[in-house]
Amino acid sequence: MVATRYEAPPVTSPRRELDQVIAAIAHRKPAIDLGPVDICFLIALHVQSEGANLTSFTEQQLEDVFANASAIVQPEAEQVRRRATHAIQRLREQRFLARVDGQGVVRTGEFALSRLAIGVVEFFLEDDVLTRASLHVLLASLRTAITEVREVARTATEPAQWADGVVGPLQVTIAELVAGIERRQRGLDLQQENFQAEIRRLLEADWFGALDRCQQLLEQTSATLHELNEVLLRDSSQLLVLLQDVEDLAVAAGQTDAEAVAHRLMDQIDRSAAWGTTRQRAWSEYFQYVHRYLRDVVRLDPTRALTQRLREQLAESGDKFALTYASAAPMRILRTVPPPRDQPPVTRPRAPRDREPVTEPAADPQAVLVSKVKQALVDGARTLSTVTAQVTADVAASERFIEAGRIAHTVAQVAQVRAEVERPWVAVGADLEVEEWDTTAPREEKS
C-alpha cells in the first residue's frame, strides 16, 4: 500500500469560474433594500416563530407582528395596516418571505422566512462572543468528539466505516464546533472594536469622571483575552495531537478523504490559536497606550483645559516661538587618503612642437582597383562573380557592396564583357549577389 501525501485543494475557484458566477448573479440584478422597520419586522417574525414553534405565518399573523414591531420602532406612525401590506410586499419581492402553501389565489397564503431572511436576522441577533465558559465547553466537546473519531479510525477497515465514522463526524460535527469557535472569535473582535469606541465616547462625554470606568473596562478585557489565549494555546495543542493521529491512521489506510478533512481541521485549529496570540499582542500595545493616556493626559489635565489652551495657541497669531533641541554635528570620520607620489618637475619639451609638412605621393584608388581587376583576369577569372570574389577578398564586409559596383565598372573598362538578356544572380560570399557577366582577358593597352 502506498500512502500518498495529501494536497489541499485550492481555496479559491479558478478565475474563469468566478467570472462566470459573478456574471450570472449580475444578470439577475440582485438588490437588497431594507429599512430599520423591515429589519425589526423580520427579527420579530423570527423570534415569534421560535417562541411559538410556528413554521409559517398567515397574512393576519404577519400583519399583527408588523403592528407590534411598528409600535416599538415608530410609535407615532399611522395607517399601520397599509404599511404592513407594503412591508410584506417589499419582503416578498426581495425574497425574504416565501409563500409556502401553494394555493395561489384560491385562499390567503401562508408565509415563512427564507434562508436569506434568517441569515439577516441571525446577523443582527448575533451575540455569540467568545467567553472563557463558552470556549471551555466548545473545546471540551471538540476533544471528546475527536477522541471518538480516533477510536473509530483505529478499528475501521472498510471504506464505509471510514466514511460514516470518521469523515462524516469530522466534516459535520467537529467542523461545526471549530466554526463555532471562529464565529465567537469574530464576535469578540467586533466587541473589541466597540470597546475602543466606547472608551472614546466615555472620555468625550465625561473626561475625568470616565477614568475609573475606562480603567475597569481595560482590566476586564485584558483579563478575558489573557484567559482565552491561555486556554486556546493549551487545548489547541491537545486537539492537534488527536487530529494528527487521525490523519496518520488515514494515510496508513489510504483514506484520502479522511486525511484531507483532518488536515483541514488542523489548519482551522492552528488559525484559531494564532488568532489568540495576535489579539493578545495587539491588545497589549493598545492597553499600554490607553493606560498612559489616562495617566499622562486625563489625570494631569482633569478639566481638559490644556486642549483648549493649546488650540488657542495654535489658532492665534501672537508671539511665535520655537522649541530648542540639541543638534550635535555627526562625527567626522576622516577617510584614508594615499600619500601623494613625488611629482616629476615640470619641464618644457625642447623639440619644436610643430612639424614641417612633407610631400608624399598620393595613391590613386581607381588605379589600384584597375591593377587588381587586371590581375584577376590574367589569373584566369572569366566571370564577374569570380573577379568580384577575388578582388573583394580582403575588403571589409561593410564596403563590399560599394566595391562590387566599382569592380563591375572597371571590368567593363579593362575587358570585353558579354551578358545574357536574363542575367542570373550569383552569390559572392555570404552577403553579396551580382548579375553574372562573362568576360574576356584584359584588353591590351594601346601605347
Place this chain on the structure above:
Amino acid sequence: MTPRTFTELQEVVLDPSFPDLDLALRRGRHVDREDFAWYTLLTDAQDLLEAFYRRYGCELVHKADGYYYLLPTGEKLSRRQLAVGDMLVGQALALMYLDPSTIERGGRATTEDVVAQLAVVMGAEALVRAFHTKKKKYDERVAQKAVRTKVADGIRRLAALGFVDVGDESLKLRPALLRFAEPVRAAGQPAAALAKLVADGEIAMVTEDAEPAEADVDAETESDAGEESTDDDSDLEAELRADDAERAASDAADASEDDEDT
C-alpha cells in the same frame, strides 16, 4: 523588571545601549517608553547621566509625561530651533495626541488628519499664509499642494526628533509631543510661561524677519531644512502646469478617437 543600579559612570558608558542613546540624545532625539532599552537605561542611570551631560553644558531633561531629551544650555554642544512650520505641525500633532478620538485608533493618525486638524484650528487661509505664501493672490491648487508637502516634510523632521513614528500609512503619536504644549501647561498667563521657558533655554522667540526654517545657533547650515523656498513653489507650479497640459492632450486625443469612431 527590577531596575539596575549603576554606581559609577563607567558602568553606564559600558552598557551596550549607551553609544546609540548618547548619539541620539546629542542629535535632539526625544526618548520615551517606546524606546524601551534607552528609556530604561536613562531611568536607571539618571543621576549619573545628568551629571555627565552637565559637563557638556547640557541638561538631561525628564518630563513627567514620560520622556527625556537633552537641552543645551551652554556653548559646548550646538543647538537649533524648530522651524515655524514644524512648530505648527507639532502643535497640531499635540492636539491630536490629547484628543480622545485618537484613542480609538491606538494613538495613530495620518498626514491627512494633521492637515485637516491645522485647517480646522487655523483656517485654510491662515494655513496657506503660514506654509506657502503671504501674497493675497495665489493659485489655490499650488498652495494646497505646497501646504501638504510642507506638512509632510515637517512630520518627517519631527519623526527624526522622536515626536512621532512614521509608519507605512500612519503616524504614531508619542508623548514628547506634549513639549509643544509647555507654554500653555499652567493656567496662568502664557506670556509669563513663555518668558520662563525662554529663560530656561527651552524655547526661543521667533521674529517675523528671522523666520527661516531652522534657526541655527552656531551657524551650521543644513541645506535640506530650508523653507520659504520660491524654487519649490515654482517647481510645484511647473509640475501642476505639466499635469494640466498632459490632461488636456489626453482629452484631445480621446476626443479625436471618439470622432474617428463616430
